[in-house]
Amino acid sequence: MAITMYDLAGADADRRFSPFCWRARMALAHKGLEVETVPWRFTEKDKLPQPSQGRVPVIRDGDRVVHDSTAIADYLEERYPDRPSLYGGEVGRGLTRFVQNWTDTVLQVGLIRLVVLDIHRHIGPADQAYFRKSREERFGTTLEEVVKDREARLPAFRASLDPLRRTVERQNFIAGGAPAYADYVVFGAFQWARSISDFELLAEDDPVRAWRGRLLDLYGGLARKTRAYGT
Amino acid sequence: MAITMYDLAGADADRRFSPFCWRARMALAHKGLEVETVPWRFTEKDKLPQPSQGRVPVIRDGDRVVHDSTAIADYLEERYPDRPSLYGGEVGRGLTRFVQNWTDTVLQVGLIRLVVLDIHRHIGPADQAYFRKSREERFGTTLEEVVKDREARLPAFRASLDPLRRTVERQNFIAGGAPAYADYVVFGAFQWARSISDFELLAEDDPVRAWRGRLLDLYGGLARKTRAYGT
Numbered sequence: 001m002a003i004t005m006y007d008l009a010g011a012d013a014d015r016r017f018s019p020f021c022w023r024a025r026m027a028l029a030h031k032g033l034e035v036e037t038v039p040w041r042f043t044e045k046d047k048l049p050q051p052s053q054g055r056v057p058v059i060r061d062g063d064r065v066v067h068d069s070t071a072i073a074d075y076l077e078e079r080y081p082d083r084p085s086l087y088g089g090e091v092g093r094g095l096t097r098f099v100q101n102w103t104d105t106v107l108q109v110g111l112i113r114l115v116v117l118d119i120h121r122h123i124g125p126a127d128q129a130y131f132r133k134s135r136e137e138r139f140g141t142t143l144e145e146v147v148k149d150r151e152a153r154l155p156a157f158r159a160s161l162d163p164l165r166r167t168v169e170r171q172n173f174i175a176g177g178a179p180a181y182a183d184y185v186v187f188g189a190f191q192w193a194r195s196i197s198d199f200e201l202l203a204e205d206d207p208v209r210a211w212r213g214r215l216l217d218l219y220g221g222l223a224r225k226t227r228a229y230g231t
Numbered sequence: 232m233a234i235t236m237y238d239l240a241g242a243d244a245d246r247r248f249s250p251f252c253w254r255a256r257m258a259l260a261h262k263g264l265e266v267e268t269v270p271w272r273f274t275e276k277d278k279l280p281q282p283s284q285g286r287v288p289v290i291r292d293g294d295r296v297v298h299d300s301t302a303i304a305d306y307l308e309e310r311y312p313d314r315p316s317l318y319g320g321e322v323g324r325g326l327t328r329f330v331q332n333w334t335d336t337v338l339q340v341g342l343i344r345l346v347v348l349d350i351h352r353h354i355g356p357a358d359q360a361y362f363r364k365s366r367e368e369r370f371g372t373t374l375e376e377v378v379k380d381r382e383a384r385l386p387a388f389r390a391s392l393d394p395l396r397r398t399v400e401r402q403n404f405i406a407g408g409a410p411a412y413a414d415y416v417v418f419g420a421f422q423w424a425r426s427i428s429d430f431e432l433l434a435e436d437d438p439v440r441a442w443r444g445r446l447l448d449l450y451g452g453l454a455r456k457t458r459a460y461g462t
Contacts, residue, residue: 088322094407095326102333102394163333176325 002034004060006048009039010122010196015227017119017195019108020069022188022223024057027073027181029219031083035059042127069188070100073181086181099174099182102163107189110157111201117147118197150199157201161208169207172214179218187215191223198229233265235291237279240270241353241427246458248350248426250339253419253454254300255288258412260450262307262314266290273358300419301331304412317412330405330413333394338420341388342432348378349428381430388432392439400438403445410449418446422454429460 005025008018016022016037028035040047045054049065052058058067059075066075077086077093087093120131120143132143139146164174164186173179174186190212193201202209216224236256239249247253247268259266271278276285280296283289289298290306297306308317308324318324351362351374363374370377395405395417404410405417421443424432433440447455 085322089320090408091316091319091323091406091411091413092326094402094405094411095323095330095413097402097407098330098333098394098398098405098413099326101397102329105393105397162336163329166332166336167329171325171328174325174329175322176328177321180322180325182322182326182329 001062002036003028005035005037006040006056006058007037008056009041011124012227013039015122015195017122017192018056019188019192021057022191023069023184024059024072026184026187027076027086029222030086030184031076031080033080041124043130088175088180092180096182096185100185103185103189106160107186110160111189111193113146113153114150114157114199114201115193115197117143118199122196158203165206165208168211173211179215183215187212194228194230195226200230232293233267234259236266236268237271237287237289238268239287240272242355243458244270246353246426248353248423249287250419250423251300252288253422254415255290255303257415257418258304258307258317260453261317261415262311264311272355274361319406319411323411327413327416331416334416334420337391338417341391342420342424344377344384345381345388345430345432346424346428348374349430353427389434396437396439399442410446414446418443425459425461426457431461
């Protein structure tokens with residue numbers, strides 16, 4: 001029986017734009033597991049398996065319900081040990097947390113300030129009201145103000161990618177010669193951006209862009225198949 | 232026969248302050264290998280095994296001479312596969328490169344601007360002339376100017392440690408439950424700083440400070456035994 005995954009969607013159900021859901025989606029593909037995704041919107045808290053934290057991703061695998069992308073990766077690794085490993089062992093799991101913490105505190109923090117208004121444009125009216133209110137409280141200003149000078153901030157954002165850039169210009173994936181969960185964590189952020197924004201984050205010749213292309217090609221072009229912008 | 236390691240030293244031969252040499256020194260200890268270090272100064276280019284790049288660390292293991300901390304770690308991992316692994320496999324090796332690139336482009340870039348003048352204070356006269364000239368060319372200004380507003384820059388430096396902080400507040404080491412080469416890479420930067428500077432980089436209650444303490448305790452307190460400041 002296929003695993004069910006609740007996946008954040010825009011007004012268009014094919015627009016899947018949660019970075020955390022992309023982590024889980026790619027992890028499921030890495031393990032070669034069949035999945036049926038259920039498009040879910042910010043304001044549909046009661047449509048998730050209960051008890052719920054009101055957030056996605058959530059997966060249902062037979063009787064088991066697992067919330068949170070990190071818990072899902074750990075669950076898949078433990079439940080399906082004979083399939084390709086997400087971490088490559090305990091050191092790999094530990095170091096993946098570092099990559100994840102960099103993604104959460106540097107990459108996604110930089111990204112949201114570039115594309116937050118684009119998210120708002122691609123969600124339905126009920127979600128728009130929720131999203132604007134919750135995010136404007138968080139930023140202490142309007143969404144329009146947050147992104148206003150984004151062109152000017154682009155060079156600093158690109159510079160913040162140096163650790164990633166230097167890594168993927170010397171090896172094909174963050175995890176080395178083959179992709180692993182750490183790649184999906186970082187990729188989730190870029191896939192989030194390209195799902196809802198035509199703002200080009202990466203220069204044409206940026207090694208990060210070539211790496212993103214390699215991730216887009218994985219698993220039969222899985223991440224290319226949903227509604228998104230650009231390459 | 233013990234491995235010989237050429238190790239950057241200050242005017243005081245017990246002051247070992249190269250972050251790259253600390254990476255190698257901790258890697259050797261991790262592998263449980265005996266080592267004799269040779270104190271080496273910036274201006275002693277001709278005292279290294281030739282052909283040389285004029286930089287340390289360099290190790291001599293029997294007939295083999297290996298230059299560069301990354302090459303040394305790879306060499307030790309391959310030459311001594313039955314001893315504790317530095318990477319924990321190929322995924323771990325790949326992800327270690329990411330941690331290393333973060334260390335090189337974020338952590339050490341931030342650190343040098345806080346402590347570069349302290350380095351100058353702890354090296355001999357010939358090295359001082361070389362060091363001041365080469366570093367002032369690199370920075371385009373005097374060493375005094377580089378560090379002048381370091382108190383004001385400390386909060387931004389501490390904020391730049393967020394990926395590290397969040398990792399080591401949730402697990403004992405960057406590599407997870409036990410230390411691996413990625414820990415030594417990051418630790419090398421902090422050990423460099425405390426070898427030559429009494430400028431306190433970390434708040435008393437910073438989880439990064441507790442992690443640094445765990446690294447200082449490893450291998451019989453190896454890194455506590457050289458000349459250094461503070462905790």
